[in-house]
Amino acid sequence: MHSATRVLYMVDAPVDSLNQERRRLESEGRDVINLGQAIPDFGPPLEAMLEFRESLNDSALHRYTPDPGLAELRAVVAASLGPKANGEPVSADEIIITAGANHAFMVACAGIINDGDAVGLLSPYFLNHIMTVQGIGGRPIELLPDESFAYDPSAIERAIEYYRLKALTIVNPSNPTGKSFSREEVAAICDACRKTGIWIFSDEVYRRFDYSANGHTSVLSIRGIEENAIVIGSFSKEFGMTGWRVGWIRVPRKLVSQFLKVQDYSMICAPHPGQILGLNAMRTQPNWVASHIAEYNSRRLALLHFFQERNGFQVYGGQGAFFTWFRPHVDINSQTEVLEIMKQTGVCVMPGSIFGKAWTSWFRISYGTAGIDQLMESVRRIVSYFENH
Numbered sequence: 001m002h003s004a005t006r007v008l009y010m011v012d013a014p015v016d017s018l019n020q021e022r023r024r025l026e027s028e029g030r031d032v033i034n035l036g037q038a039i040p041d042f043g044p045p046l047e048a049m050l051e052f053r054e055s056l057n058d059s060a061l062h063r064y065t066p067d068p069g070l071a072e073l074r075a076v077v078a079a080s081l082g083p084k085a086n087g088e089p090v091s092a093d094e095i096i097i098t099a100g101a102n103h104a105f106m107v108a109c110a111g112i113i114n115d116g117d118a119v120g121l122l123s124p125y126f127l128n129h130i131m132t133v134q135g136i137g138g139r140p141i142e143l144l145p146d147e148s149f150a151y152d153p154s155a156i157e158r159a160i161e162y163y164r165l166k167a168l169t170i171v172n173p174s175n176p177t178g179k180s181f182s183r184e185e186v187a188a189i190c191d192a193c194r195k196t197g198i199w200i201f202s203d204e205v206y207r208r209f210d211y212s213a214n215g216h217t218s219v220l221s222i223r224g225i226e227e228n229a230i231v232i233g234s235f236s237k238e239f240g241m242t243g244w245r246v247g248w249i250r251v252p253r254k255l256v257s258q259f260l261k262v263q264d265y266s267m268i269c270a271p272h273p274g275q276i277l278g279l280n281a282m283r284t285q286p287n288w289v290a291s292h293i294a295e296y297n298s299r300r301l302a303l304l305h306f307f308q309e310r311n312g313f314q315v316y317g318g319q320g321a322f323f324t325w326f327r328p329h330v331d332i333n334s335q336t337e338v339l340e341i342m343k344q345t346g347v348c349v350m351p352g353s354i355f356g357k358a359w360t361s362w363f364r365i366s367y368g369t370a371g372i373d374q375l376m377e378s379v380r381r382i383v384s385y386f387e388n389h
């Protein structure tokens with residue numbers, strides 16, 4: 001008896017495997033600094049939690065919501081997206097509340113991708129995206145950037161035609177590099193999708209974590225793409241509520257009823273308590289990240305500066321999310337190395353290899369959960385690990 005081949009050939013849930021090893025070391029009394037998983041160190045706004053406490057008395061809290069989610073929550077999410085490029089507001093009818101952004105991506109893939117359809121992933125990609133494409137029977141195609149992590153729009157267009165892509169996935173700002181795509185880059189990628197008539201899946205879960213001068217560009221603000229655009233977001237990072245499992249998907253109206261079939265068979269609805277807390281958070285502190293962004297930017301700059309000052313390392317200075325993407329100039333397999341790094345230095349980081357075949361010598365630091373002092377201590381230990389390699 002075997003599991004399905006699709007699952008058998010997937011990588012083991014990589015973050016969870018690393019976390020297990022971290023917990024094992026911690027159970028032996030080791031103190032491990034966790035720069036692995038992408039979680040912020042702040043929780044939801046206090047007012048939102050206090051309001052949530054009140055709703056515990058409401059028996060409806062323990063029941064399903066409508067499949068697409070609470071009407072009020074759909075409306076505030078729609079409003080948070082601002083007007084589309086054609087000037088029309090995003091309507092609440094275009095929003096489905098999901099059990100997190102991973103579930104949203106699964107709904108998008110199950111709703112659009114047929115067996116064997118090719119789905120382009122800008123590489124390095126978010127590891128759960130490739131797993132989802134594989135899991136629903138699609139064919140992931142990795143599209144590589146140049147040395148400066150820019151994607152050539154004409155190469156994207158050629159790949160769309162050569163591989164007959166059904167959809168292209170972009171994560172902006174990017175996990176794992178932290179790249180914040182400029183308006184011109186987003187427009188060029190959208191243009192390639194529009195010209196070739198394919199879908200664009202835009203994961204914008206880090207939209208509020210953007211340190212660039214011009215801020216985040218959503219694909220929805222690009223003229224002519226709204227009918228091809230599936231936009232994904234989440235409460236996990238914006239409101240520090242990864243455990244509550246609430247996200248959302250913006251879908252062109254013509255697709256909503258089809259996507260709701262997937263929603264119904266997979267989750268019925270997103271968790272009701274999470275939707276209530278998310279609604280309270282959006283109402284009381286719609287841009288909760290703003291009160292943390294200066295601190296996050298200082299962490300980003302300190303890490304960038306640290307690696308730029310060292311010989312023997314390449315670092316990518318992305319302007320979004322909360323990741324530092326670096327590699328030592330030694331021939332290395334990051335997949336196995338992260339375990340050794342954790343054992344010897346007591347610092348947990350993510351191996352680049354899980355974000356695409358081309359990235360075996362790279363590593364991702366998440367600076368979401370550690371202050372500057374702890375980050376500096378961690379990278380000093382990592383550098384001395386490689387210097388003694």
Ligand SMILES: Cc1ncc(COP(=O)(O)O)c(C=O)c1O
Pocket residue numbers: 038099100101102103126171175203205233234235236242246247
């Ligand atoms: C790019 C990206 N998309 C989706 C997710 C999953 O988010 P959620 O907790 O909303 O499922 C993550 C989490 O790390 C992520 O980095």
